[in-house]
Amino acid sequence: MGEVIDAIRTRRSIRKYKQDPIPQEKLDRILEAALYSPSGIGKQSPIIVCVQNKELRDRIEKMNSDILVSVGRNGDNPFFGAPVVIVVLADRKVPTHVEDGSIVCSNIMLAAYEEGLGTCWINRAKEEFDSEEGKQILKELGIEGDYRGVGHVVIGYADCELPNPAPRKEGRIHYVK
Amino acid sequence: MGEVIDAIRTRRSIRKYKQDPIPQEKLDRILEAALYSPSGIGKQSPIIVCVQNKELRDRIEKMNSDILVSVGRNGDNPFFGAPVVIVVLADRKVPTHVEDGSIVCSNIMLAAYEEGLGTCWINRAKEEFDSEEGKQILKELGIEGDYRGVGHVVIGYADCELPNPAPRKEGRIHYVK
Numbered sequence: 001m002g003e004v005i006d007a008i009r010t011r012r013s014i015r016k017y018k019q020d021p022i023p024q025e026k027l028d029r030i031l032e033a034a035l036y037s038p039s040g041i042g043k044q045s046p047i048i049v050c051v052q053n054k055e056l057r058d059r060i061e062k063m064n065s066d067i068l069v070s071v072g073r074n075g076d077n078p079f080f081g082a083p084v085v086i087v088v089l090a091d092r093k094v095p096t097h098v099e100d101g102s103i104v105c106s107n108i109m110l111a112a113y114e115e116g117l118g119t120c121w122i123n124r125a126k127e128e129f130d131s132e133e134g135k136q137i138l139k140e141l142g143i144e145g146d147y148r149g150v151g152h153v154v155i156g157y158a159d160c161e162l163p164n165p166a167p168r169k170e171g172r173i174h175y176v177k
Numbered sequence: 178m179g180e181v182i183d184a185i186r187t188r189r190s191i192r193k194y195k196q197d198p199i200p201q202e203k204l205d206r207i208l209e210a211a212l213y214s215p216s217g218i219g220k221q222s223p224i225i226v227c228v229q230n231k232e233l234r235d236r237i238e239k240m241n242s243d244i245l246v247s248v249g250r251n252g253d254n255p256f257f258g259a260p261v262v263i264v265v266l267a268d269r270k271v272p273t274h275v276e277d278g279s280i281v282c283s284n285i286m287l288a289a290y291e292e293g294l295g296t297c298w299i300n301r302a303k304e305e306f307d308s309e310e311g312k313q314i315l316k317e318l319g320i321e322g323d324y325r326g327v328g329h330v331v332i333g334y335a336d337c338e339l340p341n342p343a344p345r346k347e348g349r350i351h352y353v354k
Contacts (some may be wrong), residue, residue, distance in 0.1 A: 004291040103280035
């Protein structure tokens with residue numbers, strides 16, 4: 001089995017992180033690779049906001065938590081203590097922006113796994129960056145345009161063993177020969 | 178650079194295919210790996226329909242072409258002559274079904290690249306499988322449930338050199354330190 005297929009099979013979501021900083025060159029390799037993700041009609045609709053700043057990381061986590069609480073869910077610790085959060089947004093004018101942004105998140109997770117880092121996709125980026133506070137954050141960062149949050153990838157060194165995968169559901173592949 | 182990051186950076190969409198059959202063991206490795214893609218709350222919402230049957234492949238391509246023509250676009254050869262089409266659908270009841278299905282498509286493309294195969298994501302699976310004809314096809318295949326088409330990955334041996342990537346747009350990564 002090749003290393004790519006092995007990574008796809010063995011990468012798992014990590015829900016407990018060390019506080020050790022992530023070397024910048026690792027983040028650069030991961031995010032620059034993700035820019036080469038395919039996108040609808042090659043429009044490269046996604047952008048990546050890599051939040052290493054603790055104040056902004058905590059502010060976004062608080063927004064995420066508040067959204068969870070507002071729908072009656074547990075809002076404790078939605079970023080699982082990961083030191084860095086990567087937000088992927090995409091240009092809402094492009095019809096495939098959710099698909100495009102999802103692929104970028106996925107490739108960030110795979111590339112990070114190869115770099116020895118744990119990740120977990122966290123939802124609710126749409127709700128965050130559709131809110132006035134989210135729009136204000138983008139404005140403060142100098143990001144202009146109609147961007148929709150697609151997902152967060154929280155990232156850091158895992159503070160746990162690689163979890164075993166849940167059993168795969170039966171009957172998910174249909175061959176028509 | 179590791180092989181995963183190298184694959185993410187160098188894989189490209191292929192738009193010209195040989196007619197050589199794809200060994201079944203390659204398809205098995207690719208699709209079984211893709212089942213391990215992350216999914217929202219671990220629901221494993223996507224399913225994969227791998228169409229090696231020429232009659233059904235051509236029927237789906239005709240539907241795709243008709244959709245293109247209906248919106249005033251060129252409907253010639255939308256599957257680029259690839260011998261096999263993989264359709265990814267996902268359970269519409271799961272809120273993250275588009276994201277989940279997109280990751281499966283992306284991982285199929287990366288795994289296929291490692292196996293020496295070319296791929297291209299083709300849109301309009303939603304329109305196809307929301308139509309009566311699409312629903313009838315699923316029924317004929319014995320697939321029950323409210324599945325939405327997320328994407329097609331056409332696959333085969335490339336009949337061209339690996340294309341060079343278009344230049345990446347500037348300013349797509351924002352670091353907040």
